[in-house]
Amino acid sequence: MKTTIKLIAALFFVNFAMGQGSFGDIQGQLFENPEKETPAMFAKVWVERGGSNYGAMTDESGRFKINSIPTGVYVLKVSYNTDSLSQTILAKVVTDGIENLGRINFYEVVNELDEFTVTEYVDPLISFDFGQNRISAIDIEQSAVKMDLKALILSNNSDIKIDADGQMMIRGSRGNDLIHYIDGVKMNEVQSIPSSAIGGVTVYSSAIPAKYGDTTGGVIIMETKSYYDLWRAAKIKESAANF
Known part of the structure; x- marks a missing residue:
């Protein structure tokens, strides 16, 4: 009986974590070729994660948006x-963000060997997500304090301080007013996770989305790298090396 109860509780926790996970969107506009302004209408656009596909269809203007x-x-x-x-186009989905790929030319010119080109993802110089600070996996890898998660977050956001009890706080609020999430699961405090396992960190110091509840102390959202992220990164490096 106890084993059955534990199994049900474990399944509930897994379903809750999956339901509360971190999501974002991808959008862009598809054209037939770079020489003309002819949109590629009603094309199928999608991304794959394991056995699941997330997709959309372009409209009359060639625009598309893949949600959640x-x-x-x-x-x-x-x-x-x-x-x-x-061509191979990379899209980076971040928590509550919209990855805008801009213009995509379907019939793009490729080299004579008929090999595909790789459009590498580059973080934008200007972010339009007000009240939000993102720390990417690349930022974490290059940080001198990547072994200390709290120091890493502090070094990237001047609004966050450490109180006398060692708790993080935003703009003078109490430490226990700051909400922490790891892969969509709410935690009591920032957990110690190896930097190599972190896919990104998002910090809300203002303009906090309503879905995170009523808090005046801000939100810290941590995303860990999944098996699919590691597998995809290895495949991308392999493709780039063979190009």
Whole structure:
């Protein structure tokens, strides 16, 4: 009986974690080729994560938006007039963010060997997410304090301080007013996680989305790297090395 209860509790926790996970969106506009302004209408656009696909269809203007994608780096897939996209485009999905890929030319010019080109993801110089600070996996890897998660967050956000009890606080609020999430699961405090396992950190110091509840102390959201993220990163490096 106890084993059954533990199994039910474990399944409930897994379902809760999956339901409360971190998600973002991908959007862009698809054109037939770079020489003309002809939109690629009603093309299928999607990304893959394990056995799941997240997709959308372009409209009359070639615009698309794929909603509620788990955070991570993806390879964009496009099918138009029974053809597939010849170039590899990376899209980075972050918590509550919209990855805008801008203009995509379906029939892009490729080299004579018919190998695909890789469009590498680059963090934008200007962020339009007000009240929000993102720390990417690349930032973490290059940080001198990456072994200390609290120091890492402090070094990237001047609004956060440490109180006398060692708790993090934002703009003078009490330490226990700061909400922490790891992969969508609420925690009492910032947990110690190896920096190599962190996919990204998002800090809300203001303009906090309503879904995180009523708090005046801010929100810290941590995303860990999944098996799919590691597998995809290895495949991307392999493709780039063979190009």
